[in-house]
Amino acid sequence: MTRFRTVATVAVLATCIGLVAAAGSSPAGAGQFPGVNGKVAYTKELSSCDYCDNIYMMNADGTGETQLTFGSGGNQTPAWSSDGTKIAFTSNRDGHHQIYVMNADGTGQTNISNDAFDASSGSWSPDGTQIAFDTSRDGNGEIYVMNADGTGQTNLTQHAGDDQAPSWSPDGTKIAFHSTRDANYEIYSMNADGTGQTDLTNTSGRGDFGPSWSPDGTHLLFNSDRTGSWELFSMTAAGTEQTNLTSDLIPSTTGSWSPDGTKIVLSNDADLFVMNADGSARVKITNATSEYFFQPVWQVAPAVVSTTTTSAPTTTAPPAAAAAAAAAVTVTPAFTG
Numbered sequence: 001m002t003r004f005r006t007v008a009t010v011a012v013l014a015t016c017i018g019l020v021a022a023a024g025s026s027p028a029g030a031g032q033f034p035g036v037n038g039k040v041a042y043t044k045e046l047s048s049c050d051y052c053d054n055i056y057m058m059n060a061d062g063t064g065e066t067q068l069t070f071g072s073g074g075n076q077t078p079a080w081s082s083d084g085t086k087i088a089f090t091s092n093r094d095g096h097h098q099i100y101v102m103n104a105d106g107t108g109q110t111n112i113s114n115d116a117f118d119a120s121s122g123s124w125s126p127d128g129t130q131i132a133f134d135t136s137r138d139g140n141g142e143i144y145v146m147n148a149d150g151t152g153q154t155n156l157t158q159h160a161g162d163d164q165a166p167s168w169s170p171d172g173t174k175i176a177f178h179s180t181r182d183a184n185y186e187i188y189s190m191n192a193d194g195t196g197q198t199d200l201t202n203t204s205g206r207g208d209f210g211p212s213w214s215p216d217g218t219h220l221l222f223n224s225d226r227t228g229s230w231e232l233f234s235m236t237a238a239g240t241e242q243t244n245l246t247s248d249l250i251p252s253t254t255g256s257w258s259p260d261g262t263k264i265v266l267s268n269d270a271d272l273f274v275m276n277a278d279g280s281a282r283v284k285i286t287n288a289t290s291e292y293f294f295q296p297v298w299q300v301a302p303a304v305v306s307t308t309t310t311s312a313p314t315t316t317a318p319p320a321a322a323a324a325a326a327a328a329v330t331v332t333p334a335f336t337g
């Protein structure tokens with residue numbers, strides 16, 4: 001059984017698809033996408049211990065792996081804030097799955113949703129002030145939003161179907177998710193206040209899971225078994241031009257765009273790969289032996305923070321990513337229009 005399908009059997013973690021770091025924060029509240037490519041965070045599970053999942057990050061070439069969570073339970077669905085300084089994730093360390101937030105170096109891990117029912121799949125608003133997530137507290141999956149401190153938890157979907165795996169658009173106006181309300185999983189999009197819930201995929205009898213936005217907000221990446229095997233597809237934000245990007249890598253499960261829009265990082269339920277946004281030039285960046293790498297999400301390199309002292313400017317961690325940001329030039333998204 002593949003990692004993708006194993007995870008999918010856990011009700012709350014049917015949201016097993018990769019989530020893009022949809023959001024983030026700057027003091028001015030502006031979103032950071034498109035941005036400079038930083039590190040890749042992901043979930044890794046040891047084959048010797050089912051559901052012993054922890055969150056790691058590495059450089060996009062596969063070097064420099066760093067473990068961020070430590071535990072024998074489940075730590076999954078990492079999602080970067082759009083300024084690249086924080087990661088939301090799901091953990092059951094307190095007895096059931098909740099939304100946690102940590103700093104990019106793994107410090108400060110805090111239970112934010114703090115509810116008595118399972119929750120999963122946090123996704124930041126672009127200004128970093130809110131987190132969308134899914135929860136079973138109403139008897140079926142619903143997409144909720146809360147303030148970044150956990151207050152103000154509000155049901156956005158309010159539908160009897162299972163609504164899961166929210167992904168907040170880079171401009172903050174939309175939230176994509178998947179839902180069973182039409183008898184099988186479809187990708188939906190709604191306004192950030194829950195209005196205008198619209199089916200984008202309409203594939204009868206086939207599953208469409210785990211939407212994540214392109215950094216310019218024009219496209220969605222998602223997972224579908226419409227070909228008979230799990231593949232990564234892209235489509236426009238309106239649901240047109242649904243395109244299989246991984247017909248030569250079966251299965252392909254979770255993935256997300258690079259912040260500059262030129263690349264996609266993805267999992268085949270064993271290793272991680274990086275490919276061009278059109279699916280070409282795929283390179284394997286891990287070498288799995290007794291573990292599974294999945295749910296990769298690509299960080300926006302944090303901006304350099306200057307201080308008004310006579311000494312050299314200081315930067316936010318991680319230094320390498322900050323240095324990359326300092327060298328940033330104008331970025332051209334992979335998709336236009």
Ligand SMILES: [Ca+2]
Pocket residue numbers: 140141142143157158159160161162163
């Ligand atoms: Ca629902």
Ligand SMILES: [Ca+2]
Pocket residue numbers: 184185186201202203204205206207208
């Ligand atoms: Ca479907």
